[in-house]
Amino acid sequence: MANFIDRRLNTKGKSTVNRQRFINRYKQQIKKAVSDAVTRRSVTDIDKGEKISIPTRDISEPTFHQGQGGMRERVHPGNDQFSRGDKVERPHQGGGQGSGQGDASNSGEGQDDFVFQISKDEYLELLFEDLELPNLQRNRLNKLVEYQTYRAGFTNDGVPANINIIRSLRSSLARRIAMSSSKKALLKELKAELEALEQTPGSEAEKIIALKEQIAELEAKIAKVPFIDTFDLRYNNFAKREVPSSQAVMFCLMDVSGSMDQATKDMAKRFYILLYLFLTRTYKNLEVVYIRHHTQAKEVDEHEFFYSQETGGTIVSSALKLMHEIQRERYPESEWNIYAAQASDGDNWADDSPTCRQILERKLLPVVRYFSYIEITNRAHQTLWREYEGLQKTHDNIAVQHIKQAEDIYPVFRELFKKQAV
Known part of the structure; x- marks a missing residue:
């Protein structure tokens, strides 16, 4: 029986993927904050990192819940205005008495904006995104170097958008074969032995029952091997190389x-x-x-x-x-x-x-x-x-x-x- 133990140490950049995913998701708000920061800064600190503040209303996560579909009949306690079949008007805007949390209140309570720090490289990357020297012509290819993004194989870490399905399934198949091949071989032998015992008159019933239990246990172990695991995922890797222009x-x-x-x-x-x-x-x-x-x-x-x-x-x-x-x-x-x-x-x-x-x-x-x-x-x-x-x-x-x-x-x-x- 093969056991796999992950002994890899946690690296310092283990949250890098989630960080990049967050920056990509809220890039519009972050770029606006970066643009505003440029005007506030002095000449000497214009290339440093920045604290970015995003309103909490912009980072709220969507949620799914069961809706009230179908035909329903309810008796509301305290009703002294409506009869069966009456239509209830929608409350006027702002007239509800909900308990939602706003960003501010008269009592001074409310939700603070979400604040996080971006590094110098992230700041400059957002600052100069989609900019270039206009009308650049390739008249002598030996001096100026630009950076071009290219495919650089595969990696074990990345964002969901870069998942390589074929490589991930290939890795999944190899893992499942490695984890279940010995069990399947043993299962095949036990089934052949059980079939031989069942066809032989006078076989011991206890031995047949024990074989069936052993077969059921093996089948359960094989079924527990997941079809795909996080270790199987492979991502397309991208890198930058210098291109003389x-x-x-x-x-x-x-x-x-x-x-x-x-x-x-x-x-x-x-x-x-x-x-x-x-x-x-x-x-x-x-x-x-x-x-x-x-x-x-x-x-x-x-x-x-x-x-x-x-x-x-x-x-x-x-x-x-x-x-x-x-x-x-x-x-x-x-x-x-x-x-x-x-x-x-x-x-x-x-x-x-x-x-x-x-x-x-x-x-x-x-x-x-x-x-x-x-x-x-x-x-x-x-x-x-x-x-x-x-x-x-x-x-x-x-x-x-x-x-x-x-x-x-x-x-x-x-x-x-x-x-x-x-």
């Missing part, structure tokens, strides 16, 4: 002039940090060039771009000219996918805005895959916005968006880099 460079241009107050600069930093996290998480070996400008533009490193303080006037064309020079020297358009993201409050010398349009139209837009411009201001749009908006009408690789407050950053970011329909 192309070379790409992202130019980040930010206005740091005196017209950009601290609140405006902070919103611009949040946008660029979102962009930086998205690029470094989604693409490997993608190069980023940082350019800051006031009346003059200069290329800086990542730390200086996000945290350095500068003041002065505004000449936006200086940043566009520097971008064009760097692009010609280091990133030829025949070998690189070129992207640019520019943030400004829209303030610029009036006679410089037409120059910006000319540089974009003649030098940059013909070589870039995508140029995104965000204007962070509560004032009326000025000449720079109007020049860029005019280019948007005639070119499909430039996008212009407006941010008024911190709550607009994440929706605008998703709009700029949403995955395009194939």
Whole structure:
């Protein structure tokens, strides 16, 4: 008789499957909470985990119970208004005296929202879901690496949606054969012996009864072997692998002039940090060039771009000219996918805005895959916005968006880099 004992130790991630199932089930509420969290966070903690709060009404589980079907006749105690055959009107909304539990009450009692913590990786995964670099072309397959999901065999753990029925049944069949084959062989021998005794005159009745009891006991043991067990379940396993796709460079241009107050600069930093996290998480070996400008533009490193303080006037064309020079020297358009993201409050010398349009139209837009411009201001749009908006009408690789407050950053970011329909 074979006995199977499971001596596997419980791993720390034993609830991972249930956790992922919960996140998938309530993804809409969680993504909304993640979106709200982006606007509340400071620049330094934008990539940390998050506490997610879900209203209890959204996580209530459906229940099945026996309904009151068929024709029923009841005598309700205390009835002094209705006679047999009368129709009872439905109570008006809110007029019932039920004892249901609400989310709040005048006495201060009620049900709290369900709160749980998501990790940094889960937070970023939800933050950048369904985003990509637009118009990416495979012009040189040796630099940029994307991650592609592929089938990677089978695993013993997973979600119900990934169950492989054939593999699970095959495992079930092997287990049932292993657990019952010796019993079935013994049962066959006992039945043959019983048949021989029954056909032989003068056989001992006690021996026949004992054989029948032994046969019944074996048949009961065989019947107890379950058709399928949790150990039999096999799930399709999925993994991610690197897929070389192309070379790409992202130019980040930010206005740091005196017209950009601290609140405006902070919103611009949040946008660029979102962009930086998205690029470094989604693409490997993608190069980023940082350019800051006031009346003059200069290329800086990542730390200086996000945290350095500068003041002065505004000449936006200086940043566009520097971008064009760097692009010609280091990133030829025949070998690189070129992207640019520019943030400004829209303030610029009036006679410089037409120059910006000319540089974009003649030098940059013909070589870039995508140029995104965000204007962070509560004032009326000025000449720079109007020049860029005019280019948007005639070119499909430039996008212009407006941010008024911190709550607009994440929706605008998703709009700029949403995955395009194939």
